[in-house]
Amino acid sequence: MTKAELFAEIQKKSSFLCVGLDPDLDKIPTHLRTEKDPFFSFCKAIIEESADYAVAYKPNIAFFEALGPRGWESLQKVLEIIPKDIFTIADAKRGDIGNTSKLYAKAFFEQMSFDSVTVAPYMGADSVMPFLEFEKKWVILLALTSNAGSMDFQLLEDEYGKPLYQSVLEKSQEWGSPENLMYVVGATRGELIGEVRKIAPKNFFLVPGVGAQGGSLEEVAKYGMNSDCGLLVNSSRGIIYASSAKDFSKAAGREAKKLQVEMKEMLERFL
Numbered sequence: 001m002t003k004a005e006l007f008a009e010i011q012k013k014s015s016f017l018c019v020g021l022d023p024d025l026d027k028i029p030t031h032l033r034t035e036k037d038p039f040f041s042f043c044k045a046i047i048e049e050s051a052d053y054a055v056a057y058k059p060n061i062a063f064f065e066a067l068g069p070r071g072w073e074s075l076q077k078v079l080e081i082i083p084k085d086i087f088t089i090a091d092a093k094r095g096d097i098g099n100t101s102k103l104y105a106k107a108f109f110e111q112m113s114f115d116s117v118t119v120a121p122y123m124g125a126d127s128v129m130p131f132l133e134f135e136k137k138w139v140i141l142l143a144l145t146s147n148a149g150s151m152d153f154q155l156l157e158d159e160y161g162k163p164l165y166q167s168v169l170e171k172s173q174e175w176g177s178p179e180n181l182m183y184v185v186g187a188t189r190g191e192l193i194g195e196v197r198k199i200a201p202k203n204f205f206l207v208p209g210v211g212a213q214g215g216s217l218e219e220v221a222k223y224g225m226n227s228d229c230g231l232l233v234n235s236s237r238g239i240i241y242a243s244s245a246k247d248f249s250k251a252a253g254r255e256a257k258k259l260q261v262e263m264k265e266m267l268e269r270f271l
Contacts, residue, residue, distance in 0.1 A: 001087050003228065015055055017260055029248050049253030055087060057087075058088075059075060090118070101127050109137045116182065139180065140183065193220060239256050
């Protein structure tokens with residue numbers, strides 16, 4: 001999917017919502033747990049009720065691969081039912097030396113046909129560049145994350161007072177372009193989103209942390225939105241686990257719609 005196609009979908013739905021698909025056997029409704037493929041049944045129901053409001057889906061690969069071969073089979077089935085005009089993100093956080101990265105890229109882009117994959121930048125250019133060689137595919141690079149441990153490294157300053165995450169942003173701008181490179185920028189650091197936007201004015205941001213983690217959608221839009229929207233705001237638990245009853249998917253749809261309504265207002269205010 002191209003940047004123009006993604007923006008067109010955002011405009012069509014008045015939404016920049018990404019729904020995270022994190023199926024957990026301990027959390028999905030009990031009536032699904034005895035099914036042959038409970039992960040697929042769960043995700044299918046969520047997708048059917050939220051697809052009108054979402055422009056992206058982000059399966060967290062760990063939840064699937066923890067099940068072994070059957071988890072990978074479930075993931076492929078889930079990917080196949082996501083509407084083709086919706087952006088897909090393999091939340092895999094890969095990052096290894098060049099030849100290994102190329103095989104990771106082939107797995108997610110060629111074998112599974114994801115539009116994008118999350119990548120860790122710690123090993124540098126040769127661990128990221130192989131992902132950027134695929135046409136109409138995207139790298140979503142970890143830049144400023146919302147977890148507590150992010151402060152262990154990402155905010156460390158060099159001798160000139162520059163935080164490490166800013167160095168990552170600046171260096172990675174040499175590797176890709178706004179047509180194939182996005183950044184993960186956590187919503188719980190609202191005051192820093194504007195700083196990231198100064199360094200990467202045209203790139204899309206994947207923004208976790210809104211909802212269950214306490215991030216403010218308004219702050220994200222105020223400081224992060226650009227002329228192409230430039231945002232995919234992810235919600236996982238707040239949508240997919242809105243209810244554990246048999247009507248769980250209806251509850252998920254309502255939560256997705258609620259966010260879409262807020263996003264429409266943000267697009268009208270800030271775009």
